[in-house]
Amino acid sequence: MTTTTLRPALYLIPSTMSDAPVGDVIPAENIEIIRGIKHFVVENVRTVRRFLKRCDRDIDIDSLSFTVLDEHTPPEDIPPMLSPLADGHPVGVISEAGCPAIADPGADLVAIAQERGFEVVPLVGPSSILLSLMGSGFNGQSFAFIGYLPHDSKARSSRLREMERRIRTEFQTQIFIETPYRNNRLIAELISTLPKGLKLCVASDITGPRQKIITLPLEKWAKRQYDYDKTPTIFLLYS
Numbered sequence: 476m477t478t479t480t481l482r483p484a485l486y487l488i489p490s491t492m493s494d495a496p497v498g499d500v501i502p503a504e505n506i507e508i509i510r511g512i513k514h515f516v517v518e519n520v521r522t523v524r525r526f527l528k529r530c531d532r533d534i535d536i537d538s539l540s541f542t543v544l545d546e547h548t549p550p551e552d553i554p555p556m557l558s559p560l561a562d563g564h565p566v567g568v569i570s571e572a573g574c575p576a577i578a579d580p581g582a583d584l585v586a587i588a589q590e591r592g593f594e595v596v597p598l599v600g601p602s603s604i605l606l607s608l609m610g611s612g613f614n615g616q617s618f619a620f621i622g623y624l625p626h627d628s629k630a631r632s633s634r635l636r637e638m639e640r641r642i643r644t645e646f647q648t649q650i651f652i653e654t655p656y657r658n659n660r661l662i663a664e665l666i667s668t669l670p671k672g673l674k675l676c677v678a679s680d681i682t683g684p685r686q687k688i689i690t691l692p693l694e695k696w697a698k699r700q701y702d703y704d705k706t707p708t709i710f711l712l713y714s
Contacts, residue, residue: 480511481508481511481512481565482565482594483560483563483564483565483593483594484560484565484566484593484594484595484596485557485560485565485566485568485584485585485588485593485594485595485596486508486512486565486566486567486568486596486598487568487574487575487576487581487585487595487596487597487598488505488508488509488567488568488569488575488598488600489501489505489573489574489575489598489599489600489601489602490522490523490526490569490570490571490572490573490600491526491529491572491601491682492572492573492601492603492681492682492683492707493680493681493682493683493684493686493707494683494684495682495683495684497526497529497530499682500600500601500682501530501600501601502598502599502600504598504599505530505598505599505600506530506531508567508598509527509530509531509534509567510531510534511565512539512565512566512567513538513539513540513559513564514539514540514542514559514560514564514565514566514567515539515540515541515542515566515567515568515569516541516542516543516544516556516566516567516568516569516581516584517541517542517543517544517568517569517570518543518544518545518569518570518571518579518580518581519543519545519571520541520543522571522572523541523569524536524541526569527539540559542556544556544568544580544581544583544584545580546580548580550583553583553584553587554587556584557584557587557588557591557593560588560593568581568584568585572603572707573600573601573602573603573604574597574600574601574602576597577602577604578604578620578622601681601682603678603681603707603709604620604650604709606678606681606682607650607676607678607681607688607709607711608648608650608711610676610678610688611648611676611678611688611690611711611713612676612690613648613674613676613690613711613713614646614647614648614713615648617645617646617647617648618647618648618649618650619641619647619648619649619650620650620651621634621638621649621650621651622651622652623651623652623653623654624651624653624661632668635665635668635669638651638712639669639670639673639712642673642712642713642714643714646714648711648712648713649711649712649713650709650710650711651709651710651711652708652709652710653708653710655703655704655705655706655707655708656704656705657704658679658703658704658705658706658708659701659702659703659704661710662675662677662696662701662703662710665693665696665710665712666693666696666697669693669712670693671692671693671694671697672692672693672694672714673692673693673712673713673714674690674691674692674693674712674713674714675690675691675692675693675696675710675711675712676688676689676690676710676711676712676713677689677696677701677703677708677710678708678709678710678711679703679706679707679708679709680706680707680708681707681709685706690711
């Protein structure tokens with residue numbers, strides 16, 4: 476195993492989003508960079524340890540340091556995560572899946588690194604948002620990632636109306652996600668509440684062996700059999 480000597484920088488390291496072989500979705504250069512990093516800021520330690528072993532089984536996991544940055548991390552705990560960088564050591568940021576700092580708490584650490592003048596190096600890798608948009612056939616010049624829809628029924632209905640308005644008036648693709656076990660319920664809700672002519676793209680198991688990216692008008696989804704429950708899925712709406 477070779478180890479690259481890296482300059483001190485905050486490396487944003489994409490991780491896999493499926494069970495596909497790491498080499499199918501992660502560039503070899505990324506793996507070489509990973510070998511040269513000893514300090515990681517991660518969303519989930521267990522997931523990252525498994526990912527690193529998939530990248531290179533010879534990596535000595537026990538010699539690495541992991542600091543958790545997730546949605547529950549207090550803001551005051553974030554700046555000290557850059558301490559190794561201040562001491563001249565590279566730091567890697569790895570999120571739960573896909574690209575760090577995109578719909579991910581890693582963005583808070585990147586903001587602090589930028590404020591303090593540290594070098595930030597985003598690496599190439601899979602993003603479910605971009606890959607689903609590429610495969611949808613929808614407007615790729617104007618789009619918005621909404622994240623999760625509100626759970627409250629009134630707020631949820633209001634958000635769906637606002638999304639429809641943006642599609643109609645701004646020609647903006649709307650991208651959002653749901654807890655996997657609620658995917659089928661969400662599709663049924665979209666069919667029952669939105670105009671039947673709107674198009675829905677359902678992109679599931681992106682980069683995985685069961686990947687499917689299907690775009691249809693809602694009226695055709697209403698007649699289609701589907702089962703996306705428990706499968707990582709991203710949804711897109713457009714006219």
